[in-house]
Each structure stands twice: as structure tokens, then as C-alpha cells.
Amino acid sequence: MSQISDISRVSTGEKHDVFCRQLTDILGVQQKEMVKGSDRLSSLKGWDSLTILEVMSLADSAYRVDLDPERIARCQTVDDLTRLVLSGGE
Amino acid sequence: MSAVIQHIEYFLPDSILTAEDLAREFPEWPAEKIQSKTGISTRHIAAPAVCASDLATVAAEKLFCATSVTRGEIDFILLCTQSPDYVLPATACILQDRLGLPNHVGAMDFNLGCSGFIYGLGLAAGLVETGQANLILLLTADTYSKYLQTEDKATRAIFGDGAAAILIRSVPSDGRSERSIFQYGTDGKGAPNLMVSAGGSRDAEPEGLAQSRCLMMNGPEIFAFTMRAVPHCIEQVLSKAGKVLAEIDLFVFHQANTFILEHLRRKIGIAPEKMFIWIEHCGNTVSSTIPIALYEAQRQGRLTNGMQVMLVGFGVGYSWGATILRWPQLSC
Incomplete structure (x- = not known):
């Protein structure tokens, strides 16, 4: 997984790319290319309940954000999920 | 006694x-x-x-x-x-x-x-x-x-x-401690997130019976509950016992799965060598995971008499609980 020692030191513009790389890493070998903001989550290979747990874990440990599973379920695209994480889960 | x-x-x-x-x-x-x-x-x-x-x-x-x-x-x-x-x-x-x-x-x-x-x-x-x-x-x-x-x-x-x-x-009590220390917790709002809905008096409609006899698990909600409840429960049981985290020699949690255990360990700040994990060859056996892990920790020499051991269980209900032992005594 992409290691970011302190996400607060990464500029806002870069955070989106960082999160996309992290999400790609979580999805693993089944996801051949880096995810794009417009990708629909449901179409990503490997997007399943275990992956959602890993995203929640990443948000907690790297972004200090407690994600509400119901809010994750309402996300349709990678952009939606990225915004949710970067906005602190709100 | x-x-x-x-x-x-x-x-x-x-x-x-x-x-x-x-x-x-x-x-x-x-x-x-x-x-x-x-x-x-x-x-x-x-x-x-x-x-x-x-x-x-x-x-x-x-x-x-x-x-x-x-x-x-x-x-x-x-x-x-x-x-x-x-x-x-x-x-x-x-x-x-x-x-x-x-x-x-x-x-x-x-x-x-x-x-x-x-x-x-x-x-x-x-x-x-x-x-x-x-x-x-x-x-x-x-x-x-x-x-x-x-x-x-x-x-x-x-x-x-x-x-x-x-x-x-x-x-007979040894004079150092008289009673056990337990912390319990319950949040019934989480009941639907891990449930077998058929089999009791509040059965599902007959057409849904086959499916309602099966376990329904909302993994992300269970994960979120665990991250909320377990760290707080640990603080509470430590406070009741008058101890701090560093005084605990070994942590044996419910063996839900390695991913959850590792995330909890990092979140709470437990050193890897103090966390006993035994799940690879048996999976999550529900209420048996902690006694199985205790047996294996003892067999491997990781758990010995006199060690301060924290046990934490969490899951369906939601229900959770923790205790601190001075192994093998149910008091600390």
C-alpha cells in the first residue's frame, strides 16, 4: 500500500491522487490500472465488503476519519468516495 | 473465594x-x-x-x-x-x-x-x-x-x-485481590447487522424463511462498531482495575479476523509481541475463539502463570465485554 507518513502535509490537489493510488493498492492485482475519479465503484474489480473494510481502515489510520458505512454505500464513483474521505467523512 | x-x-x-x-x-x-x-x-x-x-x-x-x-x-x-x-x-x-x-x-x-x-x-x-x-x-x-x-x-x-x-x-482468596474485574457493553441498535432472523417467535414470512434462516452480516457496520466500542471498553476495564495499558503482558481478543485485529492493535497502540493471534487454522469460531487462543498461547509458552492478561470479546448483539486476569486467576 502507498505509504503516506503524514497526509496533512500533502497539498489538497495531491490528496486526490494519493487516495486513488491507495485505493488501487487496496484493490490489488485484480485492478490492473490506477483507478480514475470517474470510475464507478461497483465496476471496480475487487470492490467488495472486504475492500470496504480496508477503505475504512485506511481512512481511520491515514486520514483520522471514521467513515460511516451508510455514507460509503451512497458513494457511486471514486470521486464520491474521495470527497467523503477528504471532507472528514461528512 | x-x-x-x-x-x-x-x-x-x-x-x-x-x-x-x-x-x-x-x-x-x-x-x-x-x-x-x-x-x-x-x-x-x-x-x-x-x-x-x-x-x-x-x-x-x-x-x-x-x-x-x-x-x-x-x-x-x-x-x-x-x-x-x-x-x-x-x-x-x-x-x-x-x-x-x-x-x-x-x-x-x-x-x-x-x-x-x-x-x-x-x-x-x-x-x-x-x-x-x-x-x-x-x-x-x-x-x-x-x-x-x-x-x-x-x-x-x-x-x-x-x-x-x-x-x-x-x-481461597490470596489477599492480594478479592474479586474479578469485568466491563460489559451492549447496543441493541446493531442487532440487524449480524442476525439469523428465523427460528425464534418473531419469524419471517414463510416465503422468506429459507433466507432468514441464514446469517446476515453487514461487515462494514460490524467493523465500524468494533472500532467505536473496543478501544472505549479497554479504557473502562483498565480504569476499573486501576491499571494502564503498558501493565498488560498479553492481549487476547476475540479472533474475528486478522485484518480487524491488526487494525485494532495499531489503533489502541499495542505492541505486536503483546497481541496473541490464533485464527489461521480454525477461523472465527465465535465464542470459542478466546479459549482456543488461550490454550494455544499457553501451549506455545506465550502465556504463563502470573501474567496480566486482557481478554476482550465483541460482536453480535452488539455485545462486548472485557476482563483483566492475573493468569490463571479471574482477578488482577
Whole structure:
């Protein structure tokens, strides 16, 4: 997984790319290319309940954000999920 | 009087389900992914005709073989199960007869899952400390595999069947400590997130019966609950005991899956060498995971007499609980 020692030191513009790389890493070998903001989550290979747990874990440990599973379920695209994480889960 | 854990034995059914078996059924889940994410390589599955009570019987018989305890000494059976033989009578009553225990024993079931071992220890400690019982047979047993839908890869990858038998004996208090320390917690709003909805009086409509007999698990909600409840519960039990985290020698949590345990460990700030994980070869056996892990930690020399041990159970209900032991005493 992409290691970011302190996400607060990464500029806002870069955070989106960082999160996309992290999400790609979580999805693993089944996801051949880096995810794009417009990708629909449901179409990503490997997007399943275990992956959602890993995203929640990443948000907690790297972004200090407690994600509400119901809010994750309402996300349709990678952009939606990225915004949710970067906005602190709100 | 105070209580000590005198002995633990456990039993897993012979049939196993491997990560490779699951990968063949679910090609989108390679075996390496299943194993790396859950930490589980094999789960043991009870045969269709084998009930939790059958597993508990074997675990208890192993315990009688391994100790000098006679059946006549037992004066209470506590059975933690969510897969009882019948709606009634209590399976503990059936086990009293099958195990050849005397008629003067008390026997009761209690319906809890992953927090159940902590509650069982708490009940046993209460019975001992108030002089109601001297030698308690605490049994944990479940066959969750019977609740799992064939097509539900998430639950099939995690849960395994198994049983544990724990002997809890009263001993004179040593003067250092008089009573056990427990912290409990419950949040019934989480009930729908881990549920088998059929089988009780509030049955589903007949057309949905087959599915409602199966376990429904909302993994992300369970994860979120665990991250909320467990760290707070640990703070509470430490406060009750007048201790700090660094004083605990070994942490044995409910073995939900490796991913959750590792995240909890990092979040709480527990050193890797202080966290005992034993799930690879048995999976999540619900209320039996902690006694199985204790048995293995002791066998491997990771758990020795006098160590301060924190046990934490959490899951279905939502229900959770924690205790701190000065091994093997149920007090710290």
C-alpha cells in the first residue's frame, strides 16, 4: 500500500491522487490500472465488503476519519468516495 | 473465594474448508487474497448431523481425560451457544445427562456470540465469588456453518465450527485481590447487522424463511462498531482495575479476523509481541475463539502463570465485554 507518513502535509490537489493510488493498492492485482475519479465503484474489480473494510481502515489510520458505512454505500464513483474521505467523512 | 481457570480444552470437527476450496467456488477471490485479508487458511466444518452440543461433548471429555477432576465434583454447567439443539430445553440440561454429571449441578444456556466467553467468565466468577458453586464447566460451542448461505463468500471465508471446555475452580482468596474485574457493553441498535432472523417467535414470512434462516452480516457496520466500542471498553476495564495499558503482558481478543485485529492493535497502540493471534487454522469460531487462543498461547509458552492478561470479546448483539486476569486467576 502507498505509504503516506503524514497526509496533512500533502497539498489538497495531491490528496486526490494519493487516495486513488491507495485505493488501487487496496484493490490489488485484480485492478490492473490506477483507478480514475470517474470510475464507478461497483465496476471496480475487487470492490467488495472486504475492500470496504480496508477503505475504512485506511481512512481511520491515514486520514483520522471514521467513515460511516451508510455514507460509503451512497458513494457511486471514486470521486464520491474521495470527497467523503477528504471532507472528514461528512 | 476467588476463581481460577484450571484447564482448557477445545475441539474442532475434522472436515476443513480451505482458502483454495473457496477460491474454486469464487474465482474473483484468489486464495492468496482470502488468506492475506482474513488471516484464515482453513476453517473446520461440522457434518450436517453434528450439533454444537456434540462438539461441546468432545471438548468436555477431552478436559476430563486431561485432568484429575471427577464428574461428581462439577456443580455448574454454563453453555454459551447460538446454535442450540432445540428451542427448548436448554442444551446445557442435555449435556448434563450426556456427560454423566450429577443431578445436583446447575445448568443453563446463554445466547451470546463473540462476546460470550467474557460473559461466561463473568457468570462463573460471580457464582464462585458468592459461594454458589465451586467447580464450573464453562462450555462454548457453535456450528455457524449451518447458518451460512452457500453463495455468501464473506461469511464462509471467516466462520468455522468449534467448541471449548473451560474448568473454573474456586480457591481461597490470596489477599492480594478479592474479586474479578469485568466491563460489559451492549447496543441493541446493531442487532440487524449480524442476525439469523428465523427460528425464534418473531419469524419471517414463510416465503422468506429459507433466507432468514441464514446469517446476515453487514461487515462494514460490524467493523465500524468494533472500532467505536473496543478501544472505549479497554479504557473502562483498565480504569476499573486501576491499571494502564503498558501493565498488560498479553492481549487476547476475540479472533474475528486478522485484518480487524491488526487494525485494532495499531489503533489502541499495542505492541505486536503483546497481541496473541490464533485464527489461521480454525477461523472465527465465535465464542470459542478466546479459549482456543488461550490454550494455544499457553501451549506455545506465550502465556504463563502470573501474567496480566486482557481478554476482550465483541460482536453480535452488539455485545462486548472485557476482563483483566492475573493468569490463571479471574482477578488482577
